[in-house]
Each structure stands twice: as C-alpha cells, then as structure tokens.
Amino acid sequence: MSFKRLSIVVIGAGPVGTGLALLFRKHGHHIAAVGSRSVVSARKLSRLVGGKPFGTERVFGRPPRPLDLSKVDLVVLTVPDGRLSSLVKNLTAVRLFPVSTRFVHTSGSLTSEVLLPLAQLGHKVCSMHPVQSFPPDVSPRDRLATLSGIWFGLEGSRAEERWVSRFVTSLGCHPFRVPKEAKILYHLACTFASNYSVALVGVVEEIARSLRIGQGLRPFKPLVNASLRNALVKGPRASLTGPVMRGGVEVLRRHARAIRRHAPHLENLFEALVSETARQGVQGKRITAKTARAVKAAVKR
Template identity: 35%
Template sequence: MNTTPQQNTQDRPARLTVGVVGAGRVGPALAAALQLAGHRPVAVSGVSEASVRRAAALLPDVPLVTPAQVLKAADLVLLTVPDDALPALVEGLAETGAIRPGQLLVHTSGRYGTKVLDPALRAGALPLALHPAMTFTGTSVDVQRLAGCSFGVTAPEELRLAAEALVIEMGGEPEWIAEESRPLYHAALALGANHLVTLVAQSMELLRTAGVEAPDRMLGPLLGAALDNALRSGDAALTGPVARGDAGTVAVHVSELRKHAPEALPGYIAMARMTADRALAHGLLKPELAEDLLVVLADGANGTHGTDGADGTDGANGTDGAPR
C-alpha cells in the first residue's frame, strides 16, 4: 500500500521543534511543509480570528500560545509578521529574554536580510532570512505550491548550508541574495507580481465596461501566452501598438481611458513610456515612429487632445489596436 509523505515522516523522530509567530498566510504553510519533512510544529501564535482558523486548519492540534511561549517551546521559530512589524517584534523578544542561545530564528520578509535580526543574534540566536517568492492563500494549497518555489535566502556564511537545506526540505529552490541586495530583490518581485494583479484586475474592469461578459476567460489565454513569452524571451516578446509605434492607436486608447476610466490613464501612460523605451533599446521600435508615439503620450499626460490617428483613422495602420 502506498503511503503519503506525512505517514512516512511519522515513522522517524522529528529533528527540530518548530514554532510560528504570526499565523498569517505564510507561517502555517511553511510549518506544515517542515512537518512533512520530519520536523514537529509545537506552538503557534495568532491574534485575529482568521489567524486562529488558519492555524487550526494547517496545524491541527498545535497549541495557540503567546509569542514568548512559542520561543520557549521551539528550536526553530518562524517570524511571519508584516515587514513593518518585524523590527519591533525582534527587539521586544530580545529585550524580554525570550530568545534562547542556539535557537534558529527565521523571518520570511522579502525586504530584510538578517541585519534586522541583530538583536536576536546578540542574544545568541542563529539568524536566517528565507523569503518564498510566491503569493499565499492561507490554505493547504500553499503547501503544494511550495514545490519548486524559489526562496530568497540570506544568512551568515556559516549558516548558508543550513538555510538552503531548510528551503530544500520545504520543497523549494534556494536563491542566494546578498544582504545589501534584499530591498532591490523585493522591489523587483513587487513590481512583477503585485502590480500584475492590479493590471489584470483593471483590464477585467475595462473589458466589462466594454460589454465583455467573461473577461477572465478572454484574458486567460492572452495573458498566459504573454507571460510565457516574456519569461522565455524577455523584451523580444514585446508586441502591441506601443512596440509597433502605432501612435494613432495609442491616441485612441488615451482618449477612451480618459472618458471611461480616468484613474487608469496615468498607469497606462507610464507603462506605455517604459514599453517604448525598452522597445527602442532593443531595436523593436523605429526611432521615427517613437517620436510621434511619445508626443501622444506627453499630450495624454498633460491632458491635451491630439488627433485619433495620423491618417484620421482609429490607428496608424487602420487597425483596432488589438495585441498581436
């Protein structure tokens, strides 16, 4: 009879006791993944009703206690609180003597490396920064999604192997990030992932306004192909009216957005300018076409009205501007 990974781990002794401070969407999932690898979650802290539910679902039978009690019970402690709350939490735990020498203290913030854990280091803890480059739902699905997920890893050099081993045990792929590069690393992820959600949600709203009944079904294949092409080919995957230099089509877009969704216009103009710059730099956009395009974008940003197209049509080539 086949056995699950968790059944297999029950037949061998746990190597580390694991605690979670901050039962948001990330902490319980990582603790559950460590449990599958043979470690033993023993304590979790959480305040909100949602945190309590997540802990109960992903870490059943693990007691809900205070942060200080979590540190008292666990060899490895996951600090999974919001970025802005992390420095004060670490300082408070150190000042109250909650941190034990030799204790592994792991935070999951993308913004910080291990310097934020200096108060814990002075108390004898072993600091690790392990940031999973993934969005979390707060459900058991997250544990499965950790398979193959990249983790931004920062640690003292003598703890690098231990940090990478923990990531591998959770099913992830460790990617070393230098301490001084953590803010840029995190900005890059936010630019790609967080802003992508905003762009997709905004696109769906505009499609509904245009009368599309199932914008998610319409966008799914298009965005899936665009993402795949971008990951494979980078800037060579650029398509659409900006990359082609269709100034007339872009002028129509600006006019329609000003009319139906003025809040979306600044974002459209900013992204169009960046797209034009990248297309120019990679030889995809002809300089003579870029000039008219940038004039249209400048007029749009200034609130002035240009013509709908250089030849009086809806697009420079008489097209409707659909991506191709």
C-alpha cells in the same frame, strides 16, 4: 542532499505562517509549537499542522506553562513587518528558547538586522523570504500547491545563509542570496512581479466591465496567460507584441482618446506604459529610437 528532521516553531499564524508550516510538515519536519498574537489563530493553525498553540501576549506576560521549547531547532517569524521588531524585543526578554535555536523571518523588505537582539544573545539568525504571493482565505491544499518548488531570498551571514539554503533545499525549493544593501530593491522587483502585475489585470477587468460583454476576465485569460508565459520563457523584450512594437501611431492615438474619454484616471498609467514598452523595444532592438519617439508623441497630452 539529506537534512535532519527539524523541530520548528512558527510565530504568526497568518497566510505565510500557515503556508510555510504546511510545507515544513509535508517535507518531514516537526512543528513543535505555533504562536500567534491571538491564541485562537494559533489553535486554528496547530489543528492543521500539529504543535502546541500559544498566544504570544500571554507567554510574554507571564512564564509559559507546559510549553517545552528546549529542543526547538528553528523559529520562523511570520508576523507583519511592523510587528517584527517588538516581537524580537519580547523574545529577547523572555528567552523562551535555548541559544542553539536559530531564528529566521520571512519579510521581503527587512534585512536580518531586525533580528540583531537575538543574535546578540547567541542565536544564529537569517532572513528567508518566500518569493510567492500568499492571499488570505485559501484552502490548505491550494496553499501547498502554490509553494511547490518556489524560490527563497536569503540574507544573513554567509555561514547562516549556507545552513538556511540546505533547509530550503530540504523543502524541495530553491535558495538564492540577496545582498543586504539590495534587499529593498529586491523587494521592489517582487512587488512589480506580483502586486503591480495584478493591478494591471485589475485595469483589464475594469475596461472589460465598461464594455458590458458580461464575461468578466474570461475572454482575456488565454491572452494574459500566454503573454506572461512567453515573457517568462523567451524573455520580455523578445515577447513584446502590439501597437508599440508595430509603430502603430494611429491606433495609439485612438487608444489615448478612448482612455481620456472612458477612463481618464488611467491616463498617466497608460502614457507611462507606452513609454516603458517603447524603451524596452529599443533596448531589445525590436523598434528604432525614431519609432519610440513617434509612439510616445502619439499618446502625449
């Protein structure tokens, strides 16, 4: 589906702003300007993607000089969640953009409601959350590589969701709708998918370090990769293996003793994970309820 070349302003020159600006440009859109709280950050991003850099505080403090924003189609707000509301307030007060300019933000936890003051001026608004992790200090090339074909969770009016869907598709990405009332639950799922699974790799690293085998995470890499790939391809319940699925009560008792001795701070997590693995095993008809009870009892303090 073809989509016209948009003139875009990105505000918030952090990891998300940088990644998305690179993606927009790669897919033929024009970056008209880049704003950020610090003009130094804005300049850094504009050197990468083009567009006029501006410091938001300066622009909000006094009228912008030669910053022609009259033909901007879309403003993408990529500032921290806690800053969105005041940024919107300032944008509403200075009215830098024509009413035809659309606004989106990229927060996963906030709804399009935070853009309401702009909507009241007549702008079309939507939230457009990239379902990807954007760590700092990544090269532009690697950053772009992680954005190829990603999904975007959209939330706004039906008409605006349709327009943003077409825009997302123009980026070679996939749009989907997130109901407003479920936005925080959706963000919880993203947090499990990203942050908490990374924290589990952190647990592996910590235990590996205490083994003093001196290889870091390397020996575990194929195991993590294959386990996650299986879960994503075949489904998690079908992919579970290990002592809980085997009803390996004795091994689990020994795990519990080892964790108490070597990593007591992980005891609650371990118990919760055994319990959750057993619950999923029962749900997937991989183990019986009786086995689930036995494995849970084996690790209980």
